[in-house]
Amino acid sequence: MPWLEMWLPPAAGEGAVAAGLFLEGGDAAAHGALLAAMPGCSVSFGAGARSRRRRGAPPGFLSLTMSVKGGRGFVPGTVGLLAGAEEKGGAEEAEALVAGKKAVEEVALAEGGVLVLQEKEKEKDVRAGAGAMNMTKHLWAGAVAAMVSRTLVAPLERLKLEYIVRGEQRNLFELMHAIATTQGLKGFWKGNFVNILRTAPFKAVNFYAYDTYRKQLHKWSGNEETTNFERFIAGAFAGVTATMMCIPMDTIRTRMVAPGGEALGGVIGVARHMIQTEGFFSLYKGLVPSLISMAPSGAVFYGVYDILKMAYLHSPEGKKRVSMMKQQKQEANALDQLELGTVRTLLYGAIAGCCAEAATYPFEVVRRQLQMQVKATRMNAFATCLKIVDQGGVPALYAGLIPSLLQVLPSASISYFVYELMKIVMKVE
Incomplete structure (x- = not known):
């Protein structure tokens, strides 16, 4: 051309x-x-x-x-x-x-439109990855809080179970002396590993579920600040969610501590024995009273803590502390970044835990008794409650309340303190 x-x-x-x-x-x-x-x-x-x-x-x-x-x-x-x-x-x-x-x-x-869509998909994937990572950190913060608190208060937990499961009649000091002389100091931590296996995922799910439900309810309501009603509802649903996911480990631990539990072996041995003799759903014994107790327990626990927390943050002293934290955020350590400070975090956690325990303790007693029952003598929750009252009166529903409160007070305060601290250390959003 x-x-x-x-x-x-x-x-x-x-x-x-x-x-x-x-x-x-x-x-x-x-x-x-x-x-x-x-x-x-x-x-x-x-x-x-x-x-x-x-x-x-x-x-x-x-x-x-x-x-x-x-x-x-x-x-x-x-x-x-x-x-x-x-x-x-x-x-x-x-x-x-x-x-x-x-x-x-x-x-x-x-x-160009395809490129824009691809960029949006990439941003969506990045946000999803960040959300998954934040959820993992959140769960680990709750798990670590449970492990630390349960290990520190394991002796008090053991005393409480002796009163509930074995029907102990001796006073507290006599029982402590008997355990120390027959089993040594390690006897106070008997079943603690199983307790950690139970409480670590329970607390992790519980804390994360509460924060998730509370934020979602606040988003739906459109209020400037989360209301007390939203806090109680979020706490109730968090308790139900965690209970449904973690009750099998709680049942296994109760059976291990009960008379004759030592002969069944460890966690796997007890679980195998219960499934073979009573069926798989025997691991969910006491689910109904557990749900009935954990709904108000979670509502009271998280609701009371958040009410106390917001009351302080809205006070002149709280506003001053928040202002100082914002100014010193880069230089402050993890303890100084706690909104309530160390003492108030421990105190408010203890108060919230005691209120929740006292309000729902009878359900705890019924649940433990249901978990101890074998297939031949199994009764429903209402019949079990009537039997407890018939044998020991209404006070029997509060058997072991004092050691339980002594156990819950440090447990709740330490767990909330460690949880808040771990969220700061792990940079949970």
Whole structure:
């Protein structure tokens, strides 16, 4: 194909380049459409008077202008049509040029939309990954809080179970002396490993579920601040959620501490024995009274703590502390970043735990008795409650309340303190 390429000096403007081509008539429209399809190209096509007089000469001259800005690609230009030798042919060629460029622009817009969607998907994946990581940190904060608190108060937990499970009649000091002389100091931590296996996931799910439910209820209500009703509802649902997920380990631990539990072996041995002799759902003994007790227990525990916390933060002293924390956030250590401070976090946790324990303790007694029952003598929750009252009166429903409160007071305070501290250390959002 005889054609002449002629490059002209750069046009005025940033990175503008001009060029021209003499094309044969048969190829003019095709080449024009191809070049016009390039983003940033301005194309004009026509014929000169001199070329029309000579047969075989290229009938058309194609002018081309391209501009580039900042390395970001061609800047779109406009398409113009020079005076052609044949009006009809020139019009058709112009339409071909414009149609080609429009098609490319539509493709570019479609590709741009795809790129935008891809970017949104990437951002969505990043947010999902961050949310999953934050949830993991949240759960670990609750698990660590449970492990630390349960290990420290394991002796008091053992005393409480002796009163509930074995029906101990001796006073507290006599019972402590009996355990120390027969089993040594390690006897006070009997079953603590199983207790940790039970309470670590329980507390992890409980704390995380409460924060999740509370935030969701606050979002739905649209209030400026979470109300007390929303706190109680979130706490109740958090207790129910954690109980349904973790009650099998609680049942196994209770059976291990009960008379004859030592002969069944460890966690696996007890679980195997219960499933083989009583069926899989025997691991869920006492679920109904557990749910009935954990709903108000969670509501009172989290509700009381948050009410006390917000009352302090809205006080002049609390506002002053929050202001100072914001100013010293980069320099303050984890303990100084606690909103309530160390003492108030421990105190408010203890108060909340005691209120929750006292309000729901009879359900705890009934639940433990249900977990001890074998298949031959199994009774429902109501019948078990009547039997306890018939044998020991109403005070029997509060058997072991004092050691239980002594156990809950440090347990609740330490667990809330460690939980709040771990959220700061692990940077839970």
